[in-house]
Amino acid sequence: MLQAPPGTGKTTRVPLAMLQAGLTKGRIVMLEPRRLAARAAAERMAETLGEKVGQTVGYRIRGDARVSEQTRIEVVTEGILTRMLQSDPDLPSVGAVLFDEFHERSLNADLGLALCLEVAEALRDDLILLAMSATLDAGPVARLMDAPLITSEGRAFPVETRWLDTPLGPKARRLDALVDLVVRAEAESRDIGHGILVFLPGEGEIRRAAAQLSTRLPDNCSVLPLYGALPFDQQRLAIQPAKQGRKVVLATAIAETSLTIRDVRVVVDIGQARRARFDPGSGMSRLVTERVTRAEATQRAGRAGRVAAGLCFRLWTKGEEGALAAFPPAEIESADLTGLALELSLWGASPQDLAFLTHPPEGAMAEAKTLLHMLGALDAKDRITDHGRQLARLPLHPRLAHMLSLGGAEAAPLAALLSERDPLRGAPADLSLRNEAVKDPKTFQSRRPFQLDRGTVERIRVEGKRLRQKAGRTEDRVSWARLAALAYPDRIGQRRKGDMPRYVLSGGKGAVLDAGDTLAAAPFLVALDTDGNPREARIRLAAQIGASDIRDLFAGQINREDSCVWSKRDRRVIARQREVFGAIALDERIWKDVPAEAVAVAMLDGVRDLGLRLDGASGRLARRVELVRAEGHDLPDFSEPGLLATLEEWLLPMLTGVRSAEDWKRFDLLPALKSALDWSQTQLLDRLAPPHFTTPLGRKIPINYDEHGPEISVRLQEMFGVTQHPRVGGEALKINLLSPAQRPIQITRDLPGFWAGSYADVRKDMRAQYPKHPWPEDPTQSDPTLRAKPRK
DNA sequence: CTCTCCCT
Known part of the structure; x- marks a missing residue:
């Protein structure tokens, strides 16, 4: 484990020193995170030896290799190392593997180290492994590798840091504050001169800041954007020294490590970083903007000390600095792990078997396996299939490898397109526009009103040609929409009802197109690229597809689903027969001969x-x-x-x-x-608890069983002669005694008590009111009656 | 408030 700051020459000196010291008879393989860096490192080492690249020192990157029989030092990019290991796990003729820029913690470097550690332990105890890094917290890596840690001092120029005096309030507009800070930095650094490098999280912020700065900086300053999607000639403009006046470069993280801007002595840092975050729930990645970490801030500040002592302005206070995280998360923690899962299956190991510095998160691994099963790369026991082996050999995401292996030559340009960034950013989502643009860029540009990124199109065309040679053989020309569906079986979208073009995806998530998009009426589409919003993703790239194509492609996975359910909204039982693929329905009709039993169950x-x-x-x-x-x-x-x-x-x-x-x-x-x-x-x-009470006269009176009940209403005279109070359900029945005119007289639960007690008073009143009716002195001895006294 | 960077 070697730790040394940038600019100490570890990339070019260490491999040569190892070679000259004769540490190993085998080749020395050095891993670089970027193709540009790999080629440059090989060139510089060859130059040191006074040779051409490809002699003692060579390189191998995707699509390009300069190595020969006599090559002893081979600089490779990360994917190449993985392929070397997978094809020959004991790494024959390799004596040492060096991991340059290991602090970047890229997915493939982490995987490569884990695999190499296993090889060194199980097969090759003579294999030399060396991790080289700038700002990494090196202790854990050294322990993982069970290796000594060597630290070297740097020789970069000192950079003076200036912080804000007071923290930005929670409501402060960060970008406005940054613009103020750039204006201040320019004013305070006029005696130093040279370029100013401003770090911002993304293209949008760069464009907005540039608009503001154009009116706020002195006339001799030129504001230049720099980000990955920028056409190459404009990138070069930002990198080259200014011919006159001061250059103010507004850059993304691309200027942190990938590109070095000559002539910079002042850095301004907004303190934010944009990172991809994979959401295992949806299988999609999205971008989040977060606080910069201390390691990134250090790296950014260092860009001011490349040529001479420099200045760094930070858009936060010294007091806030302690609250920043020390290092950004390793890529393995927040990336789509489909490719990693496939490599591990091919290696024949599960993540727990390997010495990962950071173990791959379980959620993302589970999602990756689900997808690999869907693509037929894993069998029921999670072992790699022959198809899976074939996918691992292709230099593509497993989705696109699957598409290429099944789709044939026509899939090659599409795979290249989907691997690159969209050359038509901002245009409508329709994939067929990209098809036109890639197949015939000149005609496209003359006929269509969209901005086409020619550099990206060129890369797509070159890569498409390379992939065509690896494609499976298929004679028929397959539409891009059908090919796309092969790669994204979980993102077939079905339009919901309504004016907004909102879609349900076969994988169960929701997605939406821009309301005015040309595809907004499409009943079915493949959502190829989205912003990853977990609630409802915005679709940036899509291909319209027909229901019959979906039936055709996924015949084995389409099921007829009969459903008979109660609908709360319609307040009725709805019986439907649907033809479903995942969460979408290709066809849906009323279930005419639904069994009565099913309706009854739903009706419950x-x-x-x-x-x-x-x-x-x-x-x-x-x-x-x-x-x-x-x-x-x-x-x-x-x-x-x-x-x-x-x-x-x-x-x-x-x-x-x-x-x-x-x-x-x-x-x-x-x-x-x-x-x-x-x-x-x-x-x-x-x-x-009888339904009726039968009176002494044999009449049936319904018993009231409401909340007051049980209760009856009966004319008093009909109860003459009753000497035992009737009972219901173990209780005395509540009797509402009525006058001959059906008016309530008295309520009782104790008839004998009533006859003996208050009846006397009742009788007195009743005789006055109803003289023609019988009111005997002793009702217990009288016969019940409903009549008046017989006329004399 | 339209997407950081990179690789087989």
């Missing part, structure tokens, strides 16, 4: 939603049962919750023909409730 949910409506006769029955049950007798639970809990038993068999709220309103519950009681239970019920 409707009953739970609408409520039982225990009123009228059914309510009376339920309360009678509850009354008797309260006395401890064995009857079914007829309380509303009890009945709702047992709908399947008593209601389901009776529910034929009921399928809407309307039907339910008309439905008579009484027969269903009655059927829930067997013969002896009915007998018990009629005995203990």
Whole structure:
């Protein structure tokens, strides 16, 4: 493990020194995170030896190699090392592997080191491994490698840092404050002169800051943007020294390590960094803007000390600095791990078996495996399939490798396009526009009103040609939409109802197009690129596709799904037959011959939603049962919750023909409730809580079983001769005694007590009011009657 | 408030 600041020459000196010291007989392989850096390192080392590249020192990067029989030092990029390891795990003829810029913690460097550590332990105890880094917290790596740590002092020029005096408030507009800071930095550094490098999180911020600065800086200053998507000639403009006046370069993180801008002695840092974050739930990545880490801030400040002592202005206070994280997260912590999972399956190891500096997160690994299964790269036991081996050999994301291996030559330019950044950023989402642009850029530009990034198109065309040689052989020309669907089976979108072009994706997530997009009416599309918003992703790139294409491509995964469910919204049972692919429905129609049983089962949910409506006769029955049950007798639970809990038993068999709220309103519950009681239970019920009270005259009076009940109303005279108070459900029946004109006279639960007590007073009143009626002195000895006294 | 960077 070697730790040394930038500019100490570890990249070019260490491999040569190892070679000259004769530490190993094998080749020395050095890993670089970027192609440009790999080629440059090889060139500089060859120059040191007074040779050409490809002799003692060579390089191998994607699509380009300069190595020969006599090559002893081979500079490679990260993907190459992975392929070397996978094809020959014991690394024959390699004596040492050097990981340059290991502090960047790229996914492939982490994987490469983990694999090399296993090789060194299991197969090659003579293999020399060396990690070289600038600002990494080197202790853990050295421990992981079980290796000594060597630290070297740097020789960069000193950089003086100036912080804000007071923190930016929570409501402060950060970009405005940055513009102020740039103006101040320019004024305070006029004696130094030279260029000013400003770090911003992204292209949008760069454009806005440039607009403001153009009116606020002196006339001799020229403001130049610098970011990855910028055409190459404009990038060069920012990198070259200014011919006259001062250059103010507004850059993204691209200027942190990838590009060195000559002639910079002042750095201004906004203190933010934009990073990709993979969301295992949706399988999509999105960008988040976060506070810069101390390691990044140090790296940015160092860019002011390349040529001479410099100045760094930070848009935060010295006091806030301690709250910043020390290092940015390793890529493995927040990346799409599909490719990594495939490599591990090919290696035949699970992540726990390997010595990862940071272990791959479980959620992302699970998502990766799900996708690999979908692509047929893993079998049911998570082992790699032959198809999976084929995918791992292709220099593409497994999705695109799958597409290329199945789709043939026509898939090659599309795979190249989808690997690159979109050459038509800002244009409508339609993939076919990109097809036109890639196939014939000149015609496209003369006919279409969109800005085409020619550099990107050129890379796509070159890469497309390379991939064509690796493509599976297919004779027929397949449409790009069908090819795209092969790569993104989880992102087939079906348009929802409504004016907005909102889509349900086959994987279950939601996505939306811009309202005015040319594809906004498409019933089905493949969402190829989105902003990854977990709520509802915005679709940036899509291909329209037909339902018949989807049927054709995914025949084995399309299922007929019959559904018969209660719809709360429609207040009725809806029976549908759908042809589904994941979360989308290719076809949907009314289920005409739906079995009655299924409707009845669905309607039970409707009953739970609408409520039982225990009123009228059914309510009376339920309360009678509850009354008797309260006395401890064995009857079914007829309380509303009890009945709702047992709908399947008593209601389901009776529910034929009921399928809407309307039907339910008309439905008579009484027969269903009655059927829930067997013969002896009915007998018990009629005995203990009879529906009627039979008066001494043989008339049947319904017993009221409402919440006041049980209760009857009866004319007083009809109860003459009754000397025992009638009982219901173990209690005395509440009797409402009425006058001959049906007016209430008295309520009693104790008839004998009434006859003996207050009857005397009642009799007095009644005789006055109803003289023609009998009011005997001793009612217990009289016959009941409803008539007046017979005329004499 | 339209996407950082990089690689087989």
